[in-house]
Amino acid sequence: MNELLLTHQATIVEDWIDYNGHLRDAFYFLLFSHATDALMDRIGLDADGRAIHGHTLYTLEAHINYLGETRLGEQVQVFTQLIDHDSKRLHIVHHLYRPADGELLAASEQMLMNIASLAGRAAKFATGVEANISALLQTHRTLPRPGYCGRVIGIRR
Amino acid sequence: MNELLLTHQATIVEDWIDYNGHLRDAFYFLLFSHATDALMDRIGLDADGRAIHGHTLYTLEAHINYLGETRLGEQVQVFTQLIDHDSKRLHIVHHLYRPADGELLAASEQMLMNIASLAGRAAKFATGVEANISALLQTHRTLPRPGYCGRVIGIRR
Numbered sequence: 448m449n450e451l452l453l454t455h456q457a458t459i460v461e462d463w464i465d466y467n468g469h470l471r472d473a474f475y476f477l478l479f480s481h482a483t484d485a486l487m488d489r490i491g492l493d494a495d496g497r498a499i500h501g502h503t504l505y506t507l508e509a510h511i512n513y514l515g516e517t518r519l520g521e522q523v524q525v526f527t528q529l530i531d532h533d534s535k536r537l538h539i540v541h542h543l544y545r546p547a548d549g550e551l552l553a554a555s556e557q558m559l560m561n562i563a564s565l566a567g568r569a570a571k572f573a574t575g576v577e578a579n580i581s582a583l584l585q586t587h588r589t590l591p592r593p594g595y596c597g598r599v600i601g602i603r604r
Numbered sequence: 605m606n607e608l609l610l611t612h613q614a615t616i617v618e619d620w621i622d623y624n625g626h627l628r629d630a631f632y633f634l635l636f637s638h639a640t641d642a643l644m645d646r647i648g649l650d651a652d653g654r655a656i657h658g659h660t661l662y663t664l665e666a667h668i669n670y671l672g673e674t675r676l677g678e679q680v681q682v683f684t685q686l687i688d689h690d691s692k693r694l695h696i697v698h699h700l701y702r703p704a705d706g707e708l709l710a711a712s713e714q715m716l717m718n719i720a721s722l723a724g725r726a727a728k729f730a731t732g733v734e735a736n737i738s739a740l741l742q743t744h745r746t747l748p749r750p751g752y753c754g755r756v757i758g759i760r761r
Contacts (some may be wrong), residue, residue: 466651467721472663473637477630494623506629508757510667531759538759556757564624599754600665600670600713602688 450590452489452542452583454482459517465478469516476511479555482525486539490579493546500573501564504537508558512595521545523552525532529587530596532580540593548603551561554595607747609646609740611639611698612682616674626673631730633668636698639682643696647736657730658721661694665715667743669752672709680709686744687753688736692718693726697750711752 455478463474487493487504497503517523524544531538536558543553563570572580612635620631621661644650644661674680680703688695693715700710720727729737 460667467660467662471637472640472666473630473634476633477628480628480630483629484707497623506625508667508669508672508755509629510665510757511663513663533759533761536759537739538757547610558757558759597758598665599756600695600715601754602666602690602693602715604690 451526451528454485454527461519475553482541491576503562503564504559505562507560511555513553516549529583535569608683611642611684632710639698648733652688660719660721661716662719664717667714672707681706686740704753
């Protein structure tokens, strides 16, 4: 886990709890959304980078597996692995852990697209951003491929 | 769309907007989460039903495709199609629409699991609940299978 990026840390707050007393499904996704913001910072698409390049990232598609529950007041962390990229897209997996017992609470595979903000259209990564992504992939491609990748939803009979 | 269940209606609020001025990815999922609550009501797992049966639904797995943006103050609706079920699981697709122009903004395929709340374990649907689910599937299985079903995330080369 050490080689993955620590992209978010948070404490579960009351607004995120459902009638079961657990983190509501959508708020797992909010933790991953903030992790994506941190990944953007990491590759040079922080607020300054977005202004300079006129680019931002949109989430095109996401898959999430719910593996464990978490409750009010618990501390959680997101670790992110870059799986692949091309000139416009990032393929990533976010992992939500509870550091107190090391339990993996959820995994989310996502495809993110670089967007030219004014045109609102897909665009190639800026040169400096692509260099950061390539350097990150050099490290991450030596790691094992995460288990929650390439999944299809369905009832098998 | 008329045969699908209208499971949620909302107006986009300021707290849900990201730095791009659009609905943040996680809050699409919150709209779908509330739609799942309404689906639970529809099949007899409202608060009374949960108390009587000691059952609830957990989201096991979800896939979401982001298709369009929505902004502060816009009205949106979720329509839900039941795709399949077995004795413990529901396979559904939620669709997020903007009724003003009829645009499909997102689709989310999900697998939901019936859980015995005290044991925290998967359990068969209660008889009355299963009857409601079967009746719903009778209607929904005659509808076309939605496009955003069975998807896999990945960069193809």
